[in-house]
Amino acid sequence: MAGAAPATAFGQAVIGPPGSGKTTYCLGMSEFLRALGRRVAVVNLDPANEGLPYECAVDVGELVALGDVMDALRLGPNGGLLYCMEYLEANLDWLRAKLEPLRGHYFIFDCPGQVELCTHHAALRSIFSQMAQWDLRLTAVHLVDSHYCTDPAKFISVLCTSLATMLHVELPHVNLLSKMDLIEHYGKLAFNLDYYTEVLDLSYLLEHLASDPFFSHYRQLNEKLVQLIEDYSLVSFIPLNIQDKDSIQRVLQAVDKANGYCFGIQEQRSLEAMMSAAMGADFHFSSTLGIQEKYLASSDQTAEQEAMQL
Numbered sequence: 549m550a551g552a553a554p555a556t557a558f559g560q561a562v563i564g565p566p567g568s569g570k571t572t573y574c575l576g577m578s579e580f581l582r583a584l585g586r587r588v589a590v591v592n593l594d595p596a597n598e599g600l601p602y603e604c605a606v607d608v609g610e611l612v613a614l615g616d617v618m619d620a621l622r623l624g625p626n627g628g629l630l631y632c633m634e635y636l637e638a639n640l641d642w643l644r645a646k647l648e649p650l651r652g653h654y655f656i657f658d659c660p661g662q663v664e665l666c667t668h669h670a671a672l673r674s675i676f677s678q679m680a681q682w683d684l685r686l687t688a689v690h691l692v693d694s695h696y697c698t699d700p701a702k703f704i705s706v707l708c709t710s711l712a713t714m715l716h717v718e719l720p721h722v723n724l725l726s727k728m729d730l731i732e733h734y735g736k737l738a739f740n741l742d743y744y745t746e747v748l749d750l751s752y753l754l755e756h757l758a759s760d761p762f763f764s765h766y767r768q769l770n771e772k773l774v775q776l777i778e779d780y781s782l783v784s785f786i787p788l789n790i791q792d793k794d795s796i797q798r799v800l801q802a803v804d805k806a807n808g809y810c811f812g813i814q815e816q817r818s819l820e821a822m823m824s825a826a827m828g829a830d831f832h833f834s835s836t837l838g839i840q841e842k843y844l845a846s847s848d849q850t851a852e853q854e855a856m857q858l
């Protein structure tokens with residue numbers, strides 16, 4: 549970043565479709581990291597985020613307000629949001645000036661959920677690449693709702709968007725299956741969980757789809773999509789239960805490895821290892837992460853029906 553010899557900063561760019569759990573993840577991960585002794589700054593880059601549940605160090609809403617943009621330019625929510633991201637891209641000095649006083653912190657960027665920002669629109673990728681010039685080493689943490697594992701066709705589409713995101717965003721990357729606390733409420737999966745997280749032989753998915761009269765018409769398309777995904781063999785997922793300390797720890801290890809944090813700050817790492825061991829089995833957050841009681845894993849039917857809308 550600007551000024552004296554730049555101190556390398558590290559962080560996470562949290563991306564994923566709307567409702568995949570990005571903001572909740574930012575809250576949970578920031579609380580976990582602070583408990584480990586890391587100085588954390590959460591930066592909200594989503595102009596549509598309201599009522600942020602976490603302590604927000606920088607809020608893009610101070611630079612550009614989605615509502616004002618929609619009114620002034622007569623745009624809908626999606627067009628308005630894309631305009632806001634292009635406006636941020638054109639005014640990165642503002643962001644740099646906001647981040648400068650936070651040098652020495654570990655950053656978590658809560659990004660907008662519009663899929664096109666991660667698959668083909670240039671603004672977010674350009675913002676990330678500019679931050680890399682400021683010696684800010686980010687890992688893209690891509691959340692996908694684990695609900696998508698319940699339907700082979702949806703899972704293939706999620707694999708395609710995950711692959712497109714990895715190729716477009718051009719950052720070290722970790723894919724997460726989020727809301728794993730709900731997974732057993734979605735009913736029996738066609739395959740065991742490893743199959744979805746390791747993205748094993750996808751021909752089994754095709755067989756599964758071929759038995760469905762509707763999808764049998766698209767067999768050739770699905771075969772080509774599956775072949776593309778397997779040719780790149782880039783996509784795999786880590787299951788995330790945001791309320792489980794060991795689950796967050798596994799995610800953090802992968803994230804720190806991806807952006808090199810784990811190689812850089814040894815003394816911090818050993819302190820954190822001690823802190824984490826001292827934390828005990830289930831790490832309690834200061835809040836239920838804003839996860840409405842009805843969405844918390846429970847056995848009653850309504851939670852299951854409600855959860856199907858997640």
Ligand SMILES: Nc1nc2c(ncn2[C@@H]2O[C@H](COP(=O)(O)OP(=O)(O)OP(=O)(O)O)[C@@H](O)[C@H]2O)c(=O)[nH]1
Nearest residue numbers: 566567568569570571572661727790838839840843
């Ligand atoms: N059960 C459960 N619910 C979750 C979890 N994470 C998020 N939710 C719920 O899912 C909904 C969306 O969560 P958010 O964190 O706002 O998702 P987001 O990706 O930031 O959404 P956008 O900002 O709209 O893109 C909220 O009702 C959360 O309470 C989780 O790990 N488990």
Ligand SMILES: [Mg+2]
Nearest residue numbers: 570571594597
């Ligand atoms: Mg959000």
